[in-house]
Amino acid sequence: MRCNHALILLAALFALTATAACTKNDANRPVEKPSEQTASAPAQKQTGEQLFKAKCAQCHKIKDQGGVVGPDLTAIASRKDAASLQDFIKDPKKQNPSTAMPSFADLPADDLKAIVDYLGNLK
Ligand code: HEC
Numbered sequence: 001m002r003c004n005h006a007l008i009l010l011a012a013l014f015a016l017t018a019t020a021a022c023t024k025n026d027a028n029r030p031v032e033k034p035s036e037q038t039a040s041a042p043a044q045k046q047t048g049e050q051l052f053k054a055k056c057a058q059c060h061k062i063k064d065q066g067g068v069v070g071p072d073l074t075a076i077a078s079r080k081d082a083a084s085l086q087d088f089i090k091d092p093k094k095q096n097p098s099t100a101m102p103s104f105a106d107l108p109a110d111d112l113k114a115i116v117d118y119l120g121n122l123k
Helices: 002-044 048-055 082-090 109-120
Strands: none
Touching: 048 109, 082 109
16 A cells, blocks of 8 residues: 555656646747847847938938038938938939949838938938
8 A cells, every 4th residue: 555655646746747848948949039029120120310320420420420421410300301311322323323332222111211211300
């Protein structure tokens, strides 16, 4: 009788640890995926200002910060509307064939819009 109890106890213990191990594994899996997603999310949700600093500021100044290869863009929105800004950034050579500004045709539409919104809100 004692022997049987010990066995049942052992079996119960084994079952418990097995379940614990399983739930641990299951709990780990969903945690990994969201953390991968959040790792890539900030890159997609960069603000116009961040995008401008990363892609444009080496050539363009805004409020005295940035490069001098291209014109200062602090007041650009008072001269160009959002649509022509987008057109220009996507394909500067269309408006000025001799421009030194590179084309940003491969910039995702959301990023382009964020940059143009940023430029539009400066004035
Ligand atoms: C390698 C340097 C360089 C980079 C990078 C660059 N530009 Fe330019 N950009 C220029 C130059 C040079 C001009 C002036 C040429 C012209 O007027 O055609 C210019 C002109 C412009 C103009 C027109 C200005 C005006 O007075 O009409 C806008 C708007 C502009 N850039 C926006 C941007 C934005 C937004 C980015 C980033 C996505 C960017 N540029 C990145 C060099 C650059």
